[in-house]
Amino acid sequence: MKFFEKVNGYQIIEQINPSYNVFKAKKGNKFFAVYISIKRNDDTIFEHDIKKIIALKNTNIRTVYDVGKINGSLYYVKQYFSEYNTIFDNIYCQGRTFNESNILQIIIQIAKALDYASQFKIIHGLLHPNKIIISNEIPYVCLANRRNYVIGRPMFASPERVMGKDFGLQSDIFSLGSISYFMATGEFPFKATPSVLLLQEIMKKEPKAITKYNPSISSKTCKVIKKMMAKSLKKRYQNYSHLLQDLQNILC
Structure with a gap:
């Protein structure tokens, strides 16, 4: 063009x-x-x-x-950022690892930002490690509001999202949980190929335990991430307030 x-x-x-x-x-x-x-x-x-x-x-x-x-x-x-890396760049391209404290601090800040956006009826819908930028040690989420958009990278999408159902803030909580998993392990939580099998994994299969990849992550953090990634909406965090309370309790 x-x-x-x-x-x-x-x-x-x-x-x-x-x-x-x-x-x-x-x-x-x-x-x-x-x-x-x-x-x-x-x-x-x-x-x-x-x-x-x-x-x-x-x-x-x-x-x-x-x-x-x-x-x-x-x-x-x-x-504009003169220097930045996405979470995806940090892990997949540069081999950087995040310790538990880093993960919690980043996820808390992004959860607060998403909570704020949800109050204006903005749901991301396409949250992915490429959508979280880190510049000068500060994380920024690049917002969308893409309720009707096709998912280009479904490995971090929620079950309801890949099934084409209505979705809300709990879908973003699931995706943020998947990103937390990626930060803790360096591995995608769901990675089957071809894409039809990947979608089946997201809908039905539990990811491997975080401690299988990274034994240093505490059981409390693993428990929170698992609840963020619950397949059932009833078992998943219902809102950001409860999620943030649990995350902040771990840091205390």
């Missing part, structure tokens, strides 16, 4: 990622990340979702500043 020198006052400096239409831009004395989307059938819905996220103000939610259209293409503007 044609690249732009300027997008609604944001001066394009360089392409951040050659695989995606993401650009470093400057407006005034501040840098931004400008995303230019290939035209899609659901642009109107996506633009509406972005506008809801723009209204949010939270330390651990990646800020979205602007959304609009240029020459028929949708663009949106996010907080």
Whole structure:
């Protein structure tokens, strides 16, 4: 697609990622990340979702500043990080491990951010280790609000999500539990192939015990993660308040 020198006052400096239409831009004395989307059938819905996220103000939610259209293409503007890694990058690409205290502190901050977003009826729906950025030791969740979107990476999705059922904040709690499992073990909780078997695993199979991969993780933390990943909504955490209480009790 044609690249732009300027997008609604944001001066394009360089392409951040050659695989995606993401650009470093400057407006005034501040840098931004400008995303230019290939035209899609659901642009109107996506633009509406972005506008809801723009209204949010939270330390651990990646800020979205602007959304609009240029020459028929949708663009949106996010907080720019000069240096960052996603949780996925840290573990899968760099081989970094997280200790139990790190895991708890990150998950508490992200759970608080998701709880805040849920109060505005924003459910992520596609939470994945690539959607959590760590910059200067601070975790940020990159929000979506994608109730109607196809799951591209289902290994962290909830059972109700992969079955195409209605889902709410408990679905994000399940996904956050799966990410916690990944941080604790360095392994995907569900990893069968092909994808049809992976979906069966998510719906019916319990992941291997965390301590099989990492004996240093306490039984209390394992118990919380297991409850976050309960297949049954009745057995899973019903809200973030109860989850946060249990996580914070472990740190005390």
